Amino acid sequence: MSPLLAAGAFTRPILRWFWLTPLILVIALIAGTAIGETSIPIDIILKVLANKLWDAGYAVDPIDSGIVWSYRLSRAIVAASCGTGLALAGVVLQALLRNPLADPFLMGISAGASTGAVSVTVAGLGAGAITLSAGAFAGACLAFGLVVVLARAAGSGTGGGGRGIQTAGAIILAGIAGSQLFNALTAFIITKSANAEEARGIMFWLLGSLSGVRWEDVMLAVPAAVGGLLVCLWHMRALDAFTFGVDSASSMGVAVRPVRGILIGVMALVTAVMVSMVGAIGFVGLVIPHAMRFIVGSQHARLIPASALAGAVFLIGSDVLSRVLVPGQVLPIGVITSLIGAPAFALILIRGTGAR
């Protein structure tokens, strides 16, 4: 076990079942690949995998092979990566902002990333020199900056809750303002620059959709998710140190500014990469960390791996639901996550900040 994971007394109990993590992930990926409008038996999936990975040469129906390899597996892997990335973004934002309602979607980061992505693809910003992800990242950072400045101004305007601590309300209100602004900008860019056909496709993508995901996307999504996970694990003690606020973290030796900068920067990047591929999938970053805190506690040595895994499984499951719920139709995955997430959000609101 690497020293990163062998975190000692606090985490010793999780090592006992840590080996379950990759197992659960693999089972979820296989299930995500098997279930669909046409069910594919697991032995066929394994044969296809063996053919593609080791040239095993099993005889498999080329249609099944196509569905498994080109369509469902890549889709499941991207879904898992997005779930991990967005859940981790929620964990980090909630810890650093000391706010149970912090989430990349609610805070307008996803909306900003959408605007950035649309300005690059539709409006042709940067004339091809800027990649989709870079545009989304710029939009995400812009939105986050705006929301934080707005929340801070609102917090100090009402007397505030002290330096660096915003009330849950201020962040959410600022997030609404930010989301609305960036969604309006996105709509503006689309109506101005895209034709009707394009506009329909983009609107579908904006709701969060895994349609059209290919292996190239896997090559972007997996490194983003794994990179985000490693950065979070590296900083898990710093995240713990924020338990009693910014000053307390600082007095326990956390270099607050750089740590906050790195973590939020990386999470904005991860969110942007995910949004640029699959659109703004809501509520993953809110629901998963809260559910996991309930199960494994609030220590980040457990919370980070648990949220990463649960986020992945949750999105694979949501993707399956989005494909089978309406026969002959694929729902945008964002619709599924929001249908589950919105009631959960309400629950957190009702139980108050004490629910953390």
Next chain:
Amino acid sequence: MRLTAEHLDWTVQSKKLLDNVSLTVEPGQNYGLVGPNGSGKTTLLKLLAGLRKPRTGQVLLDGQPISRMRQRDIAQTLALVEQQAETTDRLNVRQAVGLGRTPFLSPLRPWSEQDDIIVARALNDVDMAHMADRLWHTLSGGERQRVHIARALAQQPNILLLDEPTNHLDIHHQLSILQLVRQLPVTVVIALHDLNQAMACDRIGVMDHGHLVADGPPAEVLTTERLQTTFGVQADLIEDPLDGSHIMRFRNAI
């Protein structure tokens, strides 16, 4: 370790909270910080802990400017117990105290048996060992305060800064915390509201409107005139028949 402040200034929104404050706390000394509400005690402690950078002036640890030290190195020698640091996280007492080990841990230097021992000792020192598994939100204000002190002790600091640590505590725990603090072989700066408790410090600084208006041995600093001008109370000093020390008897506010 010697803690020195030189000409500290601190301003928030054009309001001067600290004005040219200089003081030296000698190694092993117990330095009491007193003053009315809003006189700048908390701000001074935050500057001494390196949480805020002063506009002008500097804080020195054994002659070394704190502004040039890494936060982690500061936290290995100096611990701060804030007033009312709160959380809504679900964590238990042992985990909260374990946070004090943060400056000594890293991904390459994970939690060890040694850290368990230090945490257990810190819990023992504040008489909270029997509550180690209780969740934070089930604790009373006084219990939370003791956990914060234990967390600071888990940092094994050379210098301990405490911001009104006896708030919320019943008289038994007030005295036991003060006794504990006095017994520790460390330099202590402690902000106190109870002036009679402050009398037991080696040295006292009196804050008033951001100025350090007096700095010296308790008997010289806490005079009836000082109590009138700075605290706005009329008080008499009465001699304790047991040991001849002075006790303040407060008559009325002026």
